Amino acid sequence: AQSVAQPEDQVNVAEGNPLTVKCTYSVSGNPYLFWYVQYPNRGLQFLLKYITGDNLVKGSYGFEAEFNKSQTSFHLKKPSALVSDSALYFCAVRDRGSSNTGKLIFGQGTTLQVKP
Amino acid sequence: GAVVSQHPSRVICKSGTSVKIECRSLDFQATTMFWYRQFPKQSLMLMATSNEGSKATYEQGVEKDKFLINHASLTLSTLTVTSAHPEDSSFYICSARGGQAGAIWSTYGYTFGSGTRLTVV
Numbered sequence: 263a264q265s266v267a268q269p270e271d272q273v274n275v276a277e278g279n280p281l282t283v284k285c286t287y288s289v290s291g292n293p294y295l296f297w298y299v300q301y302p303n304r305g306l307q308f309l310l311k312y313i314t315g316d317n318l319v320k321g322s323y324g325f326e327a328e329f330n331k332s333q334t335s336f337h338l339k340k341p342s343a344l345v346s347d348s349a350l351y352f353c354a355v356r357d358r359g360s361s362n363t364g365k366l367i368f369g370q371g372t373t374l375q376v377k378p
Numbered sequence: 379g380a381v382v383s384q385h386p387s388r389v390i391c392k393s394g395t396s397v398k399i400e401c402r403s404l405d406f407q408a409t410t411m412f413w414y415r416q417f418p419k420q421s422l423m424l425m426a427t428s429n430e431g432s433k434a435t436y437e438q439g440v441e442k443d444k445f446l447i448n449h450a451s452l453t454l455s456t457l458t459v460t461s462a463h464p465e466d467s468s469f470y471i472c473s474a475r476g477g478q479a480g481a482i483w484s485t486y487g488y489t490f491g492s493g494t495r496l497t498v499v
Contacts, residue, residue: 298490303383305471305490308420325399352421365412366488368421 268369283338285353294356295336344374384491399457401472408474411455416469462498
């Protein structure tokens with residue numbers, strides 16, 4: 263069964279420090295991987311995706327993520343956190359080999375709290 | 379970029395009435411629309427997938443007669459919550475996938491609406 267796990271409900275980091283939000287996945291075949299951010303009472307905003315190519319993916323707002331096939335992980339990172347980065351972050355995967363309609367499977371979400 | 383407009387952003391309705399939520403893709407053709415439900419501080423639960431011009435595919439446990447989905451055009455999909463009850467109160471989000479490989483999809487992935495907060499009283 264396809265699944266995505268975000269092991270941390272919440273990540274706390276001081277402004278200016280690096281941040282990591284963890285994500286691991288389990289799918290058949292090679293995955294499409296995504297990170298989205300959600301602010302209160304808003305939809306999801308696309309941050310970045312991995313389809314193929316370089317394992318290090320750079321996205322919006324200074325975020326990046328590293329695809330690690332051997333560890334089946336796709337952790338989200340940022341070198342220097344901002345208070346405005348505080349939000350709910352979702353990792354998602356679509357199984358490239360699936361014959362489904364391309365629906366995304368979401369992780370549980372991780373709340374990022376950046377303190378001044 | 380790809381934009382999905384979702385309306386209303388917030389709605390309060392009386393128990394027993396029906397509510398319609400609209401999602402429009404503004405600058406691309408949404409061949410597939412996904413409808414999600416989200417409870418406070420929880421992940422998104424996929425309710426159904428709809429392709430333009432065909433019947434929606436509902437996830438297990440989702441009542442198709444209660445959550446009516448129409449995807450009559452490449453730019454508009456609607457979710458109607460029929461005979462709403464307080465337990466239907468939730469945050470509903472649509473997501474669109476459109477274009478062909480190499481175009482919108484591979485540039486933007488899936489585009490989400492801004493969500494609708496439904497409160498049934």
